[in-house]
Amino acid sequence: xxxxxxxxxxxxxxxxxxxxxxxxxxxxxxxxxxxxxxxxxxxxxxxxxxxxxxxxxxxxxxxxxxxxxxxxxxxxxxxxxxxxxxxxxxxxxxxxxxxxxxxxxxxxxxxxxxxxxxxxxxxxxxxxxxxxxxxxxxxxxxxxxxxxxxxxxxxxxxxxxxxxxxxxxxxxxxxxxxxxxxxxxxxxxxxxxxxxxxxxxxxxxxxxxxxxxxxxxxxxxxxxxxxxxxxxxxxxxxxxxxxxxxxxx
Numbered sequence: 001x002x003x004x005x006x007x008x009x010x011x012x013x014x015x016x017x018x019x020x021x022x023x024x025x026x027x028x029x030x031x032x033x034x035x036x037x038x039x040x041x042x043x044x045x046x047x048x049x050x051x052x053x054x055x056x057x058x059x060x061x062x063x064x065x066x067x068x069x070x071x072x073x074x075x076x077x078x079x080x081x082x083x084x085x086x087x088x089x090x091x092x093x094x095x096x097x098x099x100x101x102x103x104x105x106x107x108x109x110x111x112x113x114x115x116x117x118x119x120x121x122x123x124x125x126x127x128x129x130x131x132x133x134x135x136x137x138x139x140x141x142x143x144x145x146x147x148x149x150x151x152x153x154x155x156x157x158x159x160x161x162x163x164x165x166x167x168x169x170x171x172x173x174x175x176x177x178x179x180x181x182x183x184x185x186x187x188x189x190x191x192x193x194x195x196x197x198x199x200x201x202x203x204x205x206x207x208x209x210x211x212x213x214x215x216x217x218x219x220x221x222x223x224x225x226x227x228x229x230x231x232x233x234x235x236x237x238x239x240x241x242x243x244x245x246x247x248x249x
Contacts, residue, residue, distance in 0.1 A: 015041075209238065
């Protein structure tokens with residue numbers, strides 16, 4: 001890791017970077033943060049841990065279009081939305097992986113089963129091509145320690161703070177349900193009052209069993225993940241009931 005942190009400052013043409021540090025290497029976080037904010041290169045895509053200074057890193061990489069975040073909380077990284085304004089960015093947060101004996105099918109090691117998205121930051125083109133972008137930047141095969149296979153994703157959460165384009169969200173949802181054929185659970189985390197001016201679109205998905213909707217405002221004063229309590233849902237039920245509920249809002 002020491003050699004990488006030194007060498008990376010000389011990689012002027014570096015465009016894509018994927019870093020996941022083992023626990024015994026977390027002492028390097030500060031230097032990794034400094035390297036990413038040092039102006040040594042301009043990234044197009046980056047996958048890193050949530051504990052780094054994401055806001056400053058994003059500010060320093062104006063060409064960044066794809067951001068992956070390793071998160072430890074069920075509800076993901078909504079504070080990013082307020083800091084990013086309307087800058088187009090494909091954000092994928094990867095929840096804690098499961099051991100293989102809990103898998104929906106056999107896998108050689110732990111695998112990701114829960115992903116978190118911020119659809120309001122997508123352009124229409126990104127939403128329509130979300131599947132191709134995901135395969136290109138995020139799909140991890142069995143050669144790595146933890147696999148990320150679209151067929152093993154069963155849980156998806158969407159965070160929406162400001163009313164996004166319905167066209168973008170519809171295109172995004174079509175991409176998601178096509179990309180993750182085993183999707184069973186879907187959560188919407190909406191900012192308070194958003195339902196007065198925006199409605200979630202109809203959701204397809206052959207295996208989709210349950211949809212939940214939450215009104216939730218992130219409290220930036222909470223720094224300990226274990227102090228975060230999931231709110232009670234304002235809706236929970238199958239997709240048929242969800243569509244009726246949306247129409248009644």
